[in-house]
Amino acid sequence: MGTTEQATAPEPKYWHLRTVLLRAIDSEFATGQVIPNERELASRFGVARATLRQALDQLELEGRLVRRRGIGTLVAAPRTAVPVSPAEEGWPGTGRDAAWRIVDCVTAPPSAALARALAIPASEQVHTVRRLRMTGSQVVGTEALHVPDSAVPHLPGFVGDTGRGRSVLRQLQRLELAGESRAVELGVAEAEEARLLERPPGTPVLVVTTQYAAQGRIAALAVSTYRADTCRLTFGQTGLVEVAPVGAGLAEVRTAS
Amino acid sequence: MGTTEQATAPEPKYWHLRTVLLRAIDSEFATGQVIPNERELASRFGVARATLRQALDQLELEGRLVRRRGIGTLVAAPRTAVPVSPAEEGWPGTGRDAAWRIVDCVTAPPSAALARALAIPASEQVHTVRRLRMTGSQVVGTEALHVPDSAVPHLPGFVGDTGRGRSVLRQLQRLELAGESRAVELGVAEAEEARLLERPPGTPVLVVTTQYAAQGRIAALAVSTYRADTCRLTFGQTGLVEVAPVGAGLAEVRTAS
DNA sequence: CAGTGGTCTAGACCACTCT
DNA sequence: GAGTGGTCTAGACCACTGT
Structure with a gap:
């Protein structure tokens, strides 16, 4: 038939x-x-x-x-592979490579939801570093990295927004990373995020939530959003074999029988 | 400017x-x-x-x-967390838990794209196991697991579709898993997939492509699709800390500043 | 300016589910 | 049959980009 x-x-x-x-x-x-x-x-x-x-x-x-x-x-061009894992994006992406660009850093008490997610009292200050994920000169993602003050106690006094952001990242880097757990889901970019991604509001994004554990506690919580139209997130153990650039051929493979 | x-x-x-x-x-x-x-x-x-x-x-x-x-x-109910990592979904999900349900298994020569992705000659047979990912009685995902014949040489002769599927999984399980690399991207469910997911065509799905490496070669390639509306994929090192059920509160955390 | 995609309207009919 | 979401139409105007 x-x-x-x-x-x-x-x-x-x-x-x-x-x-x-x-x-x-x-x-x-x-x-x-x-x-x-x-x-x-x-x-x-x-x-x-x-x-x-x-x-x-x-x-x-x-x-x-x-x-x-x-x-x-x-x-459209085939989606670009965006590595998402300790090795590539590291604690910091300290600026060594140009993958991340710090936008700003604000220090404030956490919202109720954030305090819960970080497992800290609502009274503790939280540093939030806003970063952009770059591929060449293209912005492909944004991130809000929330770090409890107690995890990075030694911050310098008077530096600019991005300066304090850099310090937070450096401090984190010195911690021993015990583990991390991630979640990926579909979302849409709201006003601010959409602006940073240079897309209209409502643009579909892949939302990656990462909890970084160090010293038996949550040292940081990162909420990253990547343009779903142009990104393919790769989670490599950076194993032996390269992830084949299935890309556009993916549909073929999916329907192959 | x-x-x-x-x-x-x-x-x-x-x-x-x-x-x-x-x-x-x-x-x-x-x-x-x-x-x-x-x-x-x-x-x-x-x-x-x-x-x-x-x-x-x-x-x-x-x-x-x-x-x-x-x-x-x-x-809608908050999205359900779907673990996606060796520990939980394992090589097999051998039926031990009810997370996966085998639909069928077909053996055929690979398409050009598939042969390339598996790094095998187009002449080698490939077993493709179709599975459904279950959460309770709900279907949340589908998978096509492509396994080169040479990776699972000892298959029994006459068993049904699902029987051969089970055998392939068992064989894989005996291999030493050397590593795996994943990619996640956004896709839409086409006819067959949509039917299995009990959704109309065009339904957005999270497409997970996993390469399993064993014995210095690609032992299997899995292309899994999960309902983007109801699923949150979790990639746990199954670390110390549970991924907080940020769920609906995620929006809060994302916009918190 | 002309041409493009983005938004919006006020209808119409269909396919489905429940009673 | 009544009520729901799903599809489709034929228009209109707006916002943006190039020349």
Whole structure:
């Protein structure tokens, strides 16, 4: 039997369109190339623009298309692998490599939720370092690194925002890292985050929550958000074998049988 | 040139709606409760139904709402933590715990992409075990575990689909696991996958690609997909400290400053 | 300026679930 | 059958980018 089950599957138009467009961009377009505009495509396929946009929304979510207002819709580059693990991002990314860029550092009492997550009394001050994760000159992620004051007792007095941030990171680095546990989930970027990521609000992001344990307590809690459209997070034991750049071929592998 | 122009931020209606609705479901509704229907909400807020739906789409993507056709829109339960690491999901999940359920197992030559990813010649047979990841009786993920024939040479002759699947897993378990590397990215569920996840096509999923290394080669490649709406993937060194159930409080922590 | 994607409207019909 | 979310239409205007 073929693909012709009809009984029960009235495939929505937008889903069919997505499939057709996906095939098209895979075979007829190169990375970075502009595809025809939405009104053109809609009329070409004989659907309303809203319906076509539904299909494009899907492909954008999959990281296959990028839409730029005033410009057009482009075929996206394969997602960039972003290493997320002690070795690469380390305690600090102390500036040795340019992977992280400190935005600022504020010291304040924790919110209730934060105090709970850090397992500290609400009265203890918390240093929050805001950083940007860079890939070359591209911002791909943001991070809020929350550090209880007691974990980094020896901070210098008068330095700027980023200066204190650097000090916090250096202090952390001196601690013996006993372990870390992570969680990854899907979220959307709100106003401030979206601005830092240079994306509109509502942009889907991968949210990574990391608890760093040292000296039998939680030494830091990092909440990082990465652009879901352009990032593939890699958790390498940096093992023997390189993670194959499955990238765009991933769909192939997923559906291979 | 500065990125800090503010001028005017004409916040879209749907984004404002999302914020309002989010506050409402946080304060006035309990998990599992149905919120007013879309037509009702749209007229209450004085917007078109399509605009309201845009706001609901966002909240659904964030895992805060669940929409059920014919029923209504419900406040979603906090995401369930799904452990993803050797200890918990092991080579096998050999059936000892009910976390995985084998669907079937097919043996066939690999696609070009798969052969490349496994670093084997295209002529070698590959066993592909399809499994479902369970949380209680809920299906939260699917997996295609690709194993080169040469990694599991001692398979029994005549057993059913799931029987061979079990054998493959058992064989893998006997290998010494040298390391594994993972990647996580956002994807959408296509037809077959969507069916297994009991969701419509296009459902956002977290795609986890794992390479298992043993005996200096790639012993297996797993491509797992987890429902992004209901899952929080945890990568525990199963360290000292439990990952705090930041869950719904995560937003708080993210925006805390 | 013209052209692009982003937002929004006011309808319509369909598929599904429950009673 | 009544009520829900899912899909789709044919328009409109806005915000942004290039020239």
